[in-house]
Amino acid sequence: MNGSPAWVRPVPLTFAVTDGTWYHVETKVAGGTITTSINGTVVDTTTDATYARGRVGFREAGPESALFDNVKVTTADGKVVLTDDFSGNLEAWKAPNAGGSPAFAGLDIYDEPSPDRFETLAHLVRIMRELDPNALPYINLLPSNDQNYVRQFVDVVKPVLLSYDRYPLMADGTDDPGYFLNWKIVREEGLRAGLPTWIFIQTGAYGNRRQPTAAELLWQVNVSLAYGAKGIQYFTYWTPDPARGEGFQPALITVDGKRTDRYDAAKNINVYWLAPVGRELKPLVSESVTHAHDDPLPAGATAWTPDEVVTSVTGDAVVLGRFVDAERSGTRWLLIANRSHSERCVSQVELDPATVGKVARFDPRTGTYVSQDRLRLTANLDAGAAVLYRLQPAAR
Incomplete structure (x- = not known):
């Protein structure tokens, strides 16, 4: 009701439902009486006049999984108001919202x-x-x-x-x-x-x-x-x-x-x-992720090694996530995350001047980047914290 399920009452079945088996389920509503049958046998009759009108639909939740086919809705005098064997499109059904x-x-x-x-x-x-x-x-x-x-x-x-x-x-x-x-x-x-x-x-x-x-x-x-x-x-x-x-x-x-x-x-x-x-x-797109001074190296982690962007990492253990923009413009972003969730860390990261020109540190308070005057970055991080840098390419 109003986008949420509303239960009348749960009814346990007297037989086991077999996976992979089709069942014919029929629900009749006459005034406040709701009668449900499975394969022609009545399994429940309930009196509840709360919902006098509304739409029809299907719902699954949690571990429930089912397929539905050959749906038909008729009025009390036998007029068919909906029939669908799902062989075409779904234009008869309203998307959930x-x-x-x-x-x-x-x-x-x-x-x-x-x-x-x-x-x-x-x-x-x-x-x-x-x-x-x-x-x-x-x-x-x-x-x-x-x-x-x-x-x-x-x-x-x-x-x-x-x-x-x-x-x-x-x-x-x-x-x-x-x-x-x-x-x-x-x-x-x-x-x-x-x-x-x-x-x-x-x-x-x-x-x-x-x-x-x-x-x-x-x-x-x-x-x-x-x-x-x-x-x-x-x-x-x-x-x-x-x-x-x-x-x-x-x-x-x-x-x-x-x-x-x-x-x-x-x-x-x-x-x-x-x-x-x-x-x-x-x-942005993840370009690489490496662990520096993470000993012993966790399963699945890649140990940091010098490359054309980062030439040296010293100090405490950190995780280095590097990103590029979708256009591959040459600008990169470097997220330095403290590998420890219980202790502060200090890490020094040196960038290659042949690849990196300007560096700016992201300030989350203002949403802006603050220029750095050196290519040697010092990340002084609380437990669990991280810092983001933007690395613009060197002039060629």
């Missing part, structure tokens, strides 16, 4: 699909694009260090973006050893297919994950930006009900709707750092 809410961006089609769902998801993406080319058909992938899983999803489903979740902060105080390998895979597949990459940021404790500090929230954001992320999402915003299981502790918003200190931390990150720096990075 959350009741016309201005906040509507698209549909959350599926979360963490296995490969056996990809063909179905590809069909759903095509349907959504036909119904409303401007609506986002959103799918979020499982955390995975299997490049074939991500590649198959991209090639079969043909999504409009590449989103995944991986929550790196373990309850024993360590970090997920596969975190950077997963980012490497997603980055590579996103670049190969020309897709923006999105990630979820861990905001609370659950299962074998710990509660993040403000610096750990910022660290997840910044290493993700260094790896080319174009979308930052938070899991979870509202703490799930305890009935869900998994032992979720308060996230940004508690179960009863109260803000936690991490809400304020995330708000500060979003407003004072992510929004301004995101406007700079969003149109």
